[in-house]
Amino acid sequence: MPELPEVETIKNAVQKSIANANISKVEVFCNKLRIKIPENFSTQVLGAKIVDYKRIGKYIVIALDNQKSIIIHLGMSGKIKIFETQPELIKHDHVVFYTSNGVVVYNDPRRFGLIDICESKELFNKVYFAKMGIDPFDKKLTQQYLFEKINNKRIDIKTALLDQSIINGIGNIYASEILYLSKILPTRNCDKISLEECKALVDNARIVLNQAIEKGGSTLRDYQKPDGSLGYFQNMHCVYNKTGQKCPKCNCNEAIVKIVQKGRSSFYCPTKQK
DNA sequence: AGTGAGGCCTGAAAGC
DNA sequence: TGCTTTCAGGCCTCAC
Secondary structure, eight states, X not given: OOOHHHHHXXXXXXXXXXXXXBEEEEEESXXXXXXXXXXXXXXHHTTOBEEEEEEETTEEEEEETTSEEEEEEOTTTOEEEEESSOOOOOTTEEEEEEETTEEEXXXXXXXXXXXXXXXXXXXXXXXXXXXXXXXXXXXXXXXXXXXXXHTTOOSBHHHHHHOTTTBSSOOHHHHHHHHHHTTOOTTSBGGGOOHXXXXXXXXXXXXXXXXXXXXXXHHHHHHOOXXXXXXXXXXXXXXXXXXXSBOSSSSOOOBOEEEEETTEEEEEOTTTOO
């Protein structure tokens, strides 16, 4: 379940592994991802040199020296694998990039991810980015911004945190974690969230995501397996998937509760969070 | 316009 | 044991 920290970690790992490589060959075995991979995708990247790596929200953007950018989203089950030489391909290996510095494989069983390409200068006109909210680490994300964005909404705060057009990069797992640290119930309506609580949400979003990125970086070193897998590391979650376990951060002795909001599970401590 | 439900998709886990 | 059902979640489309 790649959220911002996982995407950031994977982007960094790919950058470190193949850096400014030349793309010598691309194989597309399945183009039916969430968005169909363009028919001429291979020819557009063939022979190009990679000049930049970015994370935009939960997307990885790889800029090429031919003024085009590759856009990758991992959806729910997407993985990136890196090999030094020709790997043995397995089920759901949909796209393989052969470069001068190694082989990068995109594997996605559920095919909720996507791979696309566009002119670099048109990047922010793409539907993926056009309506995207502020990155959690962007200085422009302030308590005032959040407050003004959610203040008149009639949705739960948990749902608002998942709305990528407000803040981008937060997914279902970290939404619960951020609310837990902020002592706010996931079911609280947005119009009942104070400016002060918006500050807590912004601060805790940065704390939680930063910790996960650091953990991801360190976990990845130990995690790199012979199969080249850059899968998902286990994070230190306080409440996510901890139903029935004791609230870890205080002495309330309360058990973590699971509920479903808009078809997504939320986890919280009924004593700590109000 | 804002909001919520449904759907995409597969594999693991739970249920029978 | 082996089959069927449920669940997981990012994000888009559709309907109210």
